[in-house]
Amino acid sequence: MNIKFLNNFGEHKAPTLSIPIAYLITSSIELVNNQKILFLSLWSQRNRKEKADYKVYLYDGGYVSQRLEDEDGTYKWSIACLENLVGYYYQKNKILCDRLQDRERIETFFKVNLKVGEEYNIIDKFQKGLMDEKLNIKHKKITDVIDKAMLKVGTLPKNFENWVYNSPFGFSRYIYYKRKGKNISGYCTECKKDFVITETKLTKKNIKHNNNGTCPKCNKKIEYKAIGKTTQLQDRAEFAIMQKYEKGFIVRYFSGSISYMEHYKNPIMHYYETIREIYTPNNNFLIIKKYEYNEFLQTGITRWCDDSRRREVPKAYFYTRNLKSILADTKWKYSCMYDYAKEVKFLFADVFLIEYLKHPTIEYFIKAKLFKFVDDNLSYYNSDWNGINFEAKKIKDIFGMDMKLFQQMQRLNLGNKGLTQIKKVSEMGKTITDLQLKWLDNNLSDFGYFNKMYQLTTANQIIKYVKTQVSSNHSAYNILSAWCDYIVQCRNLEFDLNNTFILYPQNLLEKHEELNLMCEVKKTKKLNDGIKNVFKVVNEKYSFSNKKNLTIRTVANVSELVAEGQKQRHCVGGMGYAGSMAKGDIAIMVIRAIKEPNKSFYTLELNLKTKKVVQCRGFKNCDMTLEVKKFVESWKNKILSKKDKRVRVKISA
Known part of the structure; x- marks a missing residue:
């Protein structure tokens, strides 16, 4: 429909009715080139205007609309349907015809009988039907191309179902x-x-x-x-x-x-x-x-659709019986994909096909029976292949190691993890046997903890000892992790690791817990000594009593600090406060009732460098009462405001 003809239609007169609904419709049937056009004007009843808010033109096989622009009072063409113009909220009974004649014209155009309030429904049905027709035509163009491609797909081999049962479901x-x-x-x-x-x-x-x-x-x-x-x-x-x-x-x-x-x-x-x-x-x-x-x-x-990325290509068990013949005259003729699929069973075929075009050297890795190494690097696109040099010609230069190490990798069919380890062992100036490396590769997710222990003892001793400690609840990797932590504890406690009794405890996990407590005690003792030094200096200088009901003093040791935090249910009992007090940065002071000197009341943090109160909190971090505020102000005026030298605390080594 040429829209220039539609502009020649005269404007409808404004509605005669005034009722509380969304829109009133006025209508006329126009003729353009012997084609009937149902011309509708929609007038808002909420915000009355001199012009119709929307004009809708319906004709056989199509429709078009105009929307009134508030800025300049002109109409803008639109292909939106009525539902999108007026919004879903205004549907059904909220759009009515102004006069009986307006509804009769709609009935004549659609050749139906309508009840009051059904005007919107018949227009919506007409427009939705046209939209569906257009969409079906659009969809058919897409599906015809897909169906044509799918028709060229061959049938499955006769033995395919038996293969599925015996191989993927073996x-x-x-x-x-x-x-x-x-x-x-x-x-x-x-x-x-x-x-x-x-x-x-x-x-x-x-x-x-x-x-x-x-x-x-x-x-x-x-x-x-x-x-x-x-x-x-x-x-x-x-x-x-x-x-x-x-x-x-x-x-x-x-x-x-x-x-x-x-x-x-x-x-x-x-x-x-x-x-x-x-x-x-x-x-x-x-x-x-x-x-x-x-x-x-x-x-x-x-049905079959174009790729929408809703399905990811899986790592799938691959049918190999026809693989050689299919790839015979392709770029993958020498890729050894058959040998690789036969060995690993499950593979990302798409990754293999693309990566081989980028790195034809994959053929030689498969021929060398490095199946695990190839599989590790074909589990995703754009693998770095463990940093190997595809441009090099010699094994030493490709893998960055000598032939002896490459042969070990080949014998054990090592993957990325194993390759990294034999390189690391070589850098450490050590060696590792096939049996040792095979055991480690099968039992460890990575070799980090093993390499730490390898600096203290031999690979054979590590494996032998770890085997004595593993259980159903503790894997070899967990044991090595605990062992490394135990060694750190031994060094903190200045134990002699040359003593095999210390290096190889009979029950590692029990000894690990025991040393953990010893380290905590040592740490607590150091904190305790520091807090005691602060107490000696600070308590004498800053303790205070108003001689009526309240007193303030410094905590004497770690135990009292922790107990204060637990009783008051706030964070002062944490090691962070203990550490800061032991360093002489702060003093934790307690406010008590004179009649109940051992009962927790309020806790105060004092910055020893600035002589300022950081915070003062009661049970569950509650704020100070008026009584406590007055006491703290009195203490600050009488004690903290004295012009004396900065408090100097000697920190214990």
């Missing part, structure tokens, strides 16, 4: 058992056979809920599940397959589950596709197009 194998008298009856979900065995000392020890074992019928590895204890078991797995796609290939990702909830003898396996990534090589570029199975643009329809 761990989902159980024996459900029940004890009755001296017999154990069980059912294996792998071989699907029932069995009964006689209870022995060995079975009593091994056949327990969640323990691992072997099926007596098929000899496959299983996990024991006690019947009755496991009613909600559902295993999940993520897996992927690569297939040919036009000039490139597609990686298809699946999410699946095996549920034993209905009955353990009838597990239900279910899986569905979540993501498709299409890789198309284009000269020196790689075009990656990602699709995800999700809700399409808030329509409530679940």
Whole structure:
């Protein structure tokens, strides 16, 4: 519709009614090029104007609106629907026609019969219908492109479902058992056979809920599940397959589950596709197009959509049976992706494909069987690969270490953590055996605490001692952490660490707690000596009594300071105040009733350098009463204001 024709319509007359609603509608049916146009004017009844607030033009297949501008009284064109113009609050019965003729014109245009108050609904329905039509056309353009791409995706291999059950879900194998008298009856979900065995000392020890074992019928590895204890078991797995796609290939990702909830003898396996990534090589570029199975643009329809990043590409168990043939004529022909996927099982395929194009040297790492190192660095994009030099040619220069250390890394299939450690050990001028490094790599999340202890003793002694201290509640890493803390305590207490009795305590955790108390006592003694020195000087100079009801004095030691904080329920009993007083920076003084000299009343903090009261608080940090305020002012005037030399406190070493 050419809007210039709409400007030729005459203005509607203002409404004749005056009723307490939001808007009144006046209407007319106009003709433009033999096309009927329903012309509506909406007049605000809250803020009456000489002109209509909105003009709405409805015609077959479309609509357009005008909004009155308050600044200059002109109209501005808009494609907003009526709901957006007047707001949701004013819908339904808050918009009515001015006269019967106005409603009849709306009825004629829409060929319906309307009741009073239904005018808004029919207009809204018409506009929403047009919006839906336009949106459907827009959506169809998007979905047609997606559907065309999806039609080119091949079918899954015939053996795919068996592979899913045996590989990604290879761990989902159980024996459900029940004890009755001296017999154990069980059912294996792998071989699907029932069995009964006689209870022995060995079975009593091994056949327990969640323990691992072997099926007596098929000899496959299983996990024991006690019947009755496991009613909600559902295993999940993520897996992927690569297939040919036009000039490139597609990686298809699946999410699946095996549920034993209905009955353990009838597990239900279910899986569905979540993501498709299409890789198309284009000269020196790689075009990656990602699709995800999700809700399409808030329509409530679940289907294949363009990537909206609502689904992240998972680390998935990879189907390898067709991998070599698919990559044969691609840039990944020599990438050794097959060997890598075969070894690690689960991988981020998208990261591998992109990182290989940036670092083709990955091929040699895989050929060298450095699977863990490769996997550590292919868990995310843009890894720094532990600082290795991809530009170098020799192993020494690539990894920054000699061939002997590289061979050790290769033998043990070390990852980033292990690589960092053998470099660190080499920098320390020490060596570490394969068995030692393997044990450390398997039992420690990092080697920081081990390296601290390695400066005091040998790797063999560290491992041997840690093994004697570990338990079900304390891992090797926790033991090493406590041991390092224990060494710090020994140094604080000036113990001789050359004495093996001290270096290797029989019960580390108990000794650690014991030394912790000793360190606290030493620290408290030092604080106590400092506070006593302050007391000697300050109490004599600043203690005071009004000889009526109140007295003030300095706390004598740490115990009294802590007790004051606990009784008054405020923070003065903390070590921060004790430390500041021991240094001679402050004095903590207590105000007492003369009749009750041992009962806590108020606590005062005095800055010894400025001779100013920092704060004075009572129980639970309450403010001073009028009585206490007068007493403190009297003390300040009679004692603090004396012109004497600054208090000097000798600090104990």
